[in-house]
Amino acid sequence: MKKTLIASAIAAATISGTALAQESNMPTVYGNIQYAVTYSDVEGGANGLDHRDNGSTLGILHDHEIAPGITGFFKIELEGINADDKANSSGIDKLDEAYIGVKGDSFGQLWVGSDDSTYERAIDTIANFYEAADLSIGGSYDTGEGDLVQYSTPSFGGLTLGAAVQVNGDGTPGGKSYPYQLAAIYAVDSLELAFAMDSNDGTTGYSSNGADINNENTYGLRGTYDAGDFSLTGEYQTRKDVGDTYGVMGVYALGANQFALSYEMFSSDVTGGADSDTVTLQALHNLSDNMYVYFEGYLGGGDDGAYGVPTESEASVAAVGAVYYF
Numbered sequence: 121m122k123k124t125l126i127a128s129a130i131a132a133a134t135i136s137g138t139a140l141a142q143e144s145n146m147p148t149v150y151g152n153i154q155y156a157v158t159y160s161d162v163e164g165g166a167n168g169l170d171h172r173d174n175g176s177t178l179g180i181l182h183d184h185e186i187a188p189g190i191t192g193f194f195k196i197e198l199e200g201i202n203a204d205d206k207a208n209s210s211g212i213d214k215l216d217e218a219y220i221g222v223k224g225d226s227f228g229q230l231w232v233g234s235d236d237s238t239y240e241r242a243i244d245t246i247a248n249f250y251e252a253a254d255l256s257i258g259g260s261y262d263t264g265e266g267d268l269v270q271y272s273t274p275s276f277g278g279l280t281l282g283a284a285v286q287v288n289g290d291g292t293p294g295g296k297s298y299p300y301q302l303a304a305i306y307a308v309d310s311l312e313l314a315f316a317m318d319s320n321d322g323t324t325g326y327s328s329n330g331a332d333i334n335n336e337n338t339y340g341l342r343g344t345y346d347a348g349d350f351s352l353t354g355e356y357q358t359r360k361d362v363g364d365t366y367g368v369m370g371v372y373a374l375g376a377n378q379f380a381l382s383y384e385m386f387s388s389d390v391t392g393g394a395d396s397d398t399v400t401l402q403a404l405h406n407l408s409d410n411m412y413v414y415f416e417g418y419l420g421g422g423d424d425g426a427y428g429v430p431t432e433s434e435a436s437v438a439a440v441g442a443v444y445y446f
Contacts, residue, residue, distance in 0.1 A: 186301060190222060195217055220232060251443075254418055257385065299320060299322035352368075
């Protein structure tokens, strides 16, 4: 599951709980169970129905005043529950986020650990919006979510600057490296504009043991217009000798319902590489302050071989899911 929607929902649901926790200096415990049933079909290839845990998590967060105007904070979020498969589940066995930091109105926020990266938060919002996200097309950037030192400035008349460096030590596969990211986000009235880059200097992708595609920088642009119940987002991301990613998404909220429609496209610069595109539709209904259900449909196209079948170029996914969070 992509984290944007559920993270926002949890944050909204725990505001009052966080305030109470601060008064008693107790941490806030939060969590969610996420189920999804998907049917996927690749033209000329595999198809089938799948019941899955879609990213259930359990987390703890806390903050406290170190000095007037300075707050210390921490967060740890664990996943890997596999709520749909008791026989093969070993319980909570995977880290999603874990970091500590300090923040203040005058100097911004500094934090260290595993978290969504500066580039990902600034630019790659469409692929991270959807719940199932089976055919979503994210940007081609490699700096991972672990071993990060990140900093975000206060807002200067609507302008916020961000930076991150990943510290890959001698024991990291591929050796020592310090890939970095830079971002600038400007918000005025209903419009938000963002620019970011990722140096891709490391040798591990997303803090795993996978090798980088190349050492070229990734650059991204995003614009979001928010008109209350309706928002429109456009994205462009590029990396030399890899390809360009384009995306546009509209989201409309109507009472307890949310509807989203997007188009994403990847144009490959690799010899023999396949271009691909995805149209995604979401209909989501909030049953209560702690539970929602959704339907998502994905239709993928592109060049032959884009989905693993050399002579075909179509794939589709239908997903129905439910999330309970506290």
